[in-house]
Amino acid sequence: MTDSRGFVRAHTRLSPVPLVPEILLHQAEEAIALWEQTELSSSDRQPPPFWAFAWAGGQALARFVLDNPSLVGGHDVLDLAAGSGLVAIAAAKAGAASVTAVDIDPLSLAAVAANAAANAVTVTPVERDVLDEAATAAVVLAGDVFYSREMSTRMMSYFRRAAAGGAKVLVGDPGRAYLPASGLRRVAAYEVPVAATLEDAAIKHTTVWQVTVD
Template sequence: MTEPRAFVREHTRLSPVPLVPEILLHQAEEAIALWERTEVSSPGRQAPPFWGFAWAGGQALARYVLDNPALVSGRGVLDLAAGSGLVAIAAAKAGAAPVTAVDIDPLSLAAVAANASANAVAVTAVERDILDDPPDTEVLLTGGAVLAGDVFYSREMARRVMSYLRRAAAGGAKVLVGDPGRAYLPRSGLREVATYDVPVVATLEDAAVKHTTVWQVPAE
């Protein structure tokens, strides 16, 4: 397979995010084509190219963070299942430090690095499954935030993510998630903090706009 960052640049175009135009991302112009190229270039890969698109939950969460910078300014932030790194970049632009983007896909980490560079912000990209780990110590020590955009796309993923997020909230982090009504969103116990109508890629979502909510996971 092509070197990951070269693959990202070859199959995307740097363009503004619809709901967050102050952020540029390397985005795929043809969703299905990118899916196919990724499969051909790396047979047997488990992770779809989530990094190539500005998903509704991430856009809403990024918008909320940029409009409310006091939530993260001067604090550590962890962007969980980061994809393109959109939410991490928004946090860095809002003054968060340090900012860490975590994902299990090497191409995601390449996209995060390319996108952070394009937006002139510092984001540390980490390839790791942390969902069974204790919450990020640096985030907790700075009174920081754990952010997750559009992560409830399977039952098992939702279960593991919510377990991690609830542990982080109990440890003192502010925990926010952005979600456009995915089937496995566990609404019980979440507190709505903002809603947005988010422009999305119709070939991915079967809609041009998704009504999307930012939720806080409270400490129990």
């Protein structure tokens, strides 16, 4: 796809995030139709367009960061599996020294760039799988990443290494199937409005967890 940022803008609408209305995102209304459009616009098989929606875990984590700016203020922050960049944008607004948003989907990084520009903040998009690399950021943030057994295992391995190295690691999750049973400490909870076409309820009880070092 030659104009990823143009594709993002053409197939979404810039609108406020329900739980975090001070942040605007390019958001789609219907996932399947958008996924079909991504397939038609590329010769390669495309991942689901996670970048086009404000997922519950990201909303809760973004709200927590904005309400507790000392968590990220003056620190280098990594938003892992960034999707739309919602959490990265919240960290930048809260005064992070630098914010890096990592994802493996090129359209996600185009969305991050478009959304950061719409919110007048600086976020560095990185297209790479970093889960086997050393964790170097002082703060690691991730929303809605426990959606498969393999991903949950890899994420927690990365999170634990980061926490053991002294990083503060926070994860937003609305009770996904592969939420780990240990290694997490609850720090906040929210009732998050979500798109009815994406979830099994209009409001998701969503928890912000801090990864602990066992």
